Amino acid sequence: MQDFKDKVAVITGAANGIGLDIAKALIRQGCHVVVSDIHLQDAQARADQLGAMPDATASAIAIACDVTDVAQINALADKAWAHFGHVDALFNNAGVGGGMTPAVKTKEADLRWVFEVNFFGNWNTCMEFTRRFSEQGTPAHICNTASENSIGWPAPYMAGYNATKAAVLGYTGMLRMELPEAISISLLCPGWTQTEIANSGALRPETYGGPKPVRDTTPIEGDVTPYAVETVGAHTIEQIKQGAFYIFPHYAARHLAEERNDEISAAFDAQQTDVDDWQSHDTRTYFNRMIAAAQAKKGS
Ligand SMILES: NC(=O)c1ccc[n+]([C@@H]2O[C@H](COP(=O)([O-])OP(=O)(O)OC[C@H]3O[C@@H](n4cnc5c(N)ncnc54)[C@H](O)[C@@H]3O)[C@@H](O)[C@H]2O)c1
Numbered sequence: 001m002q003d004f005k006d007k008v009a010v011i012t013g014a015a016n017g018i019g020l021d022i023a024k025a026l027i028r029q030g031c032h033v034v035v036s037d038i039h040l041q042d043a044q045a046r047a048d049q050l051g052a053m054p055d056a057t058a059s060a061i062a063i064a065c066d067v068t069d070v071a072q073i074n075a076l077a078d079k080a081w082a083h084f085g086h087v088d089a090l091f092n093n094a095g096v097g098g099g100m101t102p103a104v105k106t107k108e109a110d111l112r113w114v115f116e117v118n119f120f121g122n123w124n125t126c127m128e129f130t131r132r133f134s135e136q137g138t139p140a141h142i143c144n145t146a147s148e149n150s151i152g153w154p155a156p157y158m159a160g161y162n163a164t165k166a167a168v169l170g171y172t173g174m175l176r177m178e179l180p181e182a183i184s185i186s187l188l189c190p191g192w193t194q195t196e197i198a199n200s201g202a203l204r205p206e207t208y209g210g211p212k213p214v215r216d217t218t219p220i221e222g223d224v225t226p227y228a229v230e231t232v233g234a235h236t237i238e239q240i241k242q243g244a245f246y247i248f249p250h251y252a253a254r255h256l257a258e259e260r261n262d263e264i265s266a267a268f269d270a271q272q273t274d275v276d277d278w279q280s281h282d283t284r285t286y287f288n289r290m291i292a293a294a295q296a297k298k299g300s
Contacts, residue, residue, distance in 0.1 A: 001089060001141040001184060002241050004031035006058075008084040011035060012067055012078065012125055013094030015042035017195030018145065018188075018232050022091050023050055023060065025233030028059040031089070035081045038094070038203065040064035067094045068123030073128050086136060092122050092131040093145040095164075096200035103159035111160040113208035118164035119160075121170060130175075133183050141240055142185045143247070144172045150189055151246075152256025176245060177291060178206060186240055191250030194226040227252075 001007070009026050010227040015037035023033045027050050035050065043062035050060035061083060067077040080087050098114035101107075126142055133140035137215040149155045151170035154162040172187045179185060201212030227250050235249040248254070274281065 001139060002243075004029040004089070004237060004241070006030060006032075007088035008032045008080070008086055009034070009089035009091060010080050010087055010129070011061075011091040011093055012065060012076075012121075012152070013037055013044050013145075015039055017197060017229055018190060018193060019091065019093040020046055021142075021229045021231070021233035022093065022236055024053070025237045026089075027051075027053060027056045027058050027060060028234075028238060032058045032084060033060045034076075034083075034087075035060055035062045035064045035261070036076055036094075037062075038064070038066045046288060067125050068116040070124050070128075073121075073125050076125075077128055077132055081132070086138070087129070087140075088138070089141045089143070090125065090127075090133075091143045091145070092125050093133055093143075094121055094125075095145060095197070096203060097197045098158065098161050099201050101156040102157055106160055107209065108210045110204075113204055115164055115167075116208075118161065119167045122168055126171075126175070130179065130183065134180060135181065139182045139184075142175075143188055143236065143240060144168055144185070145188045145190070146172070148189050148191045148250065148253035148256055149250075150187070151252055152258075152260050159278045171265065184240075184243070186245055186247050188232075188236055188247045188249075190227070190232055191253045192224070192226045192230060193250075195229055224252075 004026055004117050011019045011023050011026075011033060014023050014033075014035040017038075020035075023035055023046070033047075033050065035043045035047040037046075040062060043064065047060040049064040063076050063079050065072045067073060079083060081173060094117060096117045098110055101110070122144060126144060129140075129142060133142075146168040147155075147165040149158075149162045149290070150165040162245050169187060172185060176185050199214045202214055204210060204212050232249045236247050239247045
């Protein structure tokens with residue numbers, strides 16, 4: 001998507017943090033925004049503020065949606081299309097931290113909650129909007145929020161959170177190949193950013209154990225500093241316009257990714273198995289043939 005002017009974007013989890021900063025960047029580009037969040041009151045307050053920004057050149061409305069509920073995702077899409085007549089971009093951003101606990105002490109209910117929001121919520125929203133974008137038949141963009149943890153060093157004592165973000169990377173990479181040409185997709189991988197995410201336990205529903213105590217994340221002297229949230233929105237929009245798949249607003253994440261990639265390459269080099277014959281086992285040949293056959297069938 002090269003131009004957001006007069007387009008319409010739906011952003012989930014947009015009442016705070018990264019989603020809100022993306023909304024600000026979009027509205028400055030003349031893109032109408034749907035500020036969606038599990039908390040309607042907060043979303044409505046943000047939409048009012050966005051619409052009143054002196055440099056706003058488009059409108060903002062609020063629509064409630066808990067992304068763990070498929071019926072609410074459908075209703076979000078229905079209301080967005082009914083209000084604007086078209087939707088051109090989805091920022092699939094809602095997510096929760098889930099707290100810091102050693103993996104063996106993680107309660108299953110906590111793990112399921114984090115997966116419900118960060119993976120199933122993300123997946124279900126993505127699929128619903130993909131279906132509707134396909135029907136609409138005009139160019140559209142989906143930006144899935146993953147994390148630096150998807151591509152690099154895992155966040156400590158957040159095994160469940162890391163697993164959800166790896167899962168978002170896994171399925172988004174595949175969708176990139178499956179989607180029709182008119183629908184582009186990107187993967188936003190922020191580094192540690194100052195937002196409300198450490199407090200997301202306060203949102204945990206009763207079915208998963210109810211609200212959790214808020215963690216004190218005030219940095220102590222000598223700590224690394226989280227990135228300011230303002231580093232994310234404008235960068236993300238610019239990268240989408242330039243056609244990037246991986247969106248990295250924070251260079252610190254490069255070193256985490258490199259460390260992981262270097263370790264993987266070193267392990268392959270040390271284990272030297274079928275170095276002379278690996279090409280004939282490259283699974284991409286097989287999958288590319290499957291994809292080409294499926295696309296040819298669709299076109300016939
Ligand atoms: N902050 C970071 O360091 C960081 C780093 C990498 C990735 N991320 C990702 O960025 C995204 C946004 O997080 P953030 O840091 O801005 O956090 P945030 O807590 O400031 O904002 C997240 C928003 O999502 C909403 N939300 C929570 N559960 C929801 C649900 N079930 N349905 C709809 N909305 C819901 C919250 O109400 C909140 O407004 C998340 O996917 C997060 O995993 C954050």
